[in-house]
Amino acid sequence: MRETLIILGSGYTARFLFPLAARQYRKVLATSREPEKHLAHLLPEQRLRFDLAQPDTWTSLPDSADILWCFPAVPPDLVRQFGERLNTSPPRLVVLGSTSAYDIGESRDYPPPWIDEAAPIDLSKPRVQGEEYLRKELGAVVLLVAGIYGPGRNPLDWIRKGRVGPSRKYVNLIHVEDLASICLTALERGTSGEVYNVSDGTPKTWKEICEFAQQRWGIMPSTSIADCEPGKRISTGKLTHTLGYEIRHQDLQAELTKIHNP
Numbered sequence: 692m693r694e695t696l697i698i699l700g701s702g703y704t705a706r707f708l709f710p711l712a713a714r715q716y717r718k719v720l721a722t723s724r725e726p727e728k729h730l731a732h733l734l735p736e737q738r739l740r741f742d743l744a745q746p747d748t749w750t751s752l753p754d755s756a757d758i759l760w761c762f763p764a765v766p767p768d769l770v771r772q773f774g775e776r777l778n779t780s781p782p783r784l785v786v787l788g789s790t791s792a793y794d795i796g797e798s799r800d801y802p803p804p805w806i807d808e809a810a811p812i813d814l815s816k817p818r819v820q821g822e823e824y825l826r827k828e829l830g831a832v833v834l835l836v837a838g839i840y841g842p843g844r845n846p847l848d849w850i851r852k853g854r855v856g857p858s859r860k861y862v863n864l865i866h867v868e869d870l871a872s873i874c875l876t877a878l879e880r881g882t883s884g885e886v887y888n889v890s891d892g893t894p895k896t897w898k899e900i901c902e903f904a905q906q907r908w909g910i911m912p913s914t915s916i917a918d919c920e921p922g923k924r925i926s927t928g929k930l931t932h933t934l935g936y937e938i939r940h941q942d943l944q945a946e947l948t949k950i951h952n953p
């Protein structure tokens with residue numbers, strides 16, 4: 692068992708992660724900018740106030756704890772200042788990034804090519820700059836995460852509300868329970884300074900998902916906006932073969948059914 696884990700930024704993913712982490716760490720601490728309000732479900736000694744924008748809160752973090760960074764690493768100058776102010780580099784640091792880091796330029800190839808961790812990233816994005824600082828200077832493992840879904844975050848709602856429509860655009864998703872387990876696997880055996888894509892490995896077009904939603908539940912998309920973007924297809928070879936993680940929630944239709952009819 693390892694000693695202490697700090698979940699820096701405790702929102703949706705952290706809710707699923709906390710109970711799993713408590714099996715692998717003697718002490719798990721979760722942070723929030725408003726801990727009494729947002730972390731009322733935890734014991735007072737399990738929650739810390741931390742706000743990247745308020746350096747006086749940085750000192751509340753204990754030294755020598757593993758850290759799982761679960762909010763966007765911006766702005767880069769504060770990320771750097773925070774990194775420099777940590778007394779020592781955390782023994783293990785895992786940072787959640789996003790697959791939006793990948794720069795596909797003007798490519799209109801269709802279907803889009805598979806994107807692995809060697810693909811170019813968009814360093815003009817502040818978030819990518821923050822993550823790259825943490826990776827290169829503090830040895831963070833960076834997880835580039837696809838769209839997160841699960842109980843309470845239902846892609847069918849995105850269709851209903853018109854956030855997405857039946858386009859040919861590819862989307863990559865990851866179930867929050869897999870993501871939570873992957874975070875712990877990365878803390879345990881991710882290689883310092885490496886990047887791993889995190890997705891369920893089965894990119895779909897929104898058209899496919901909308902058709903299933905319509906056939907199964909009669910959900911009609913509330914937008915017909917034809918998004919002609921090709922989207923991305925995120926390769927997960929490194930996640931499965933190098934990190935050795937086996938995705939448990941890969942059948943999107945089955946998972947949507949579980950979320951829709953719990």
Ligand SMILES: NC(=O)c1ccc[n+]([C@@H]2O[C@H](COP(=O)([O-])OP(=O)(O)OC[C@H]3O[C@@H](n4cnc5c(N)ncnc54)[C@H](OP(=O)(O)O)[C@@H]3O)[C@@H](O)[C@H]2O)c1
Pocket residue numbers: 699700701702703704705722723724725726729741742743744760761762763764787788789790836837838839840
């Ligand atoms: N949602 C997606 O589909 C998706 C896709 C790819 C990647 N990601 C990334 O994966 C990570 C986890 O996602 P999630 O949906 O679980 O995140 P989330 O629900 O937004 O939780 C992150 C929490 O971090 C805290 N936070 C935000 N800004 C902060 C700051 N400046 N300083 C300190 N704490 C801060 C907030 O809690 P308080 O308000 O309580 O402080 C927030 O609820 C995030 O980095 C997200 O960008 C998400």
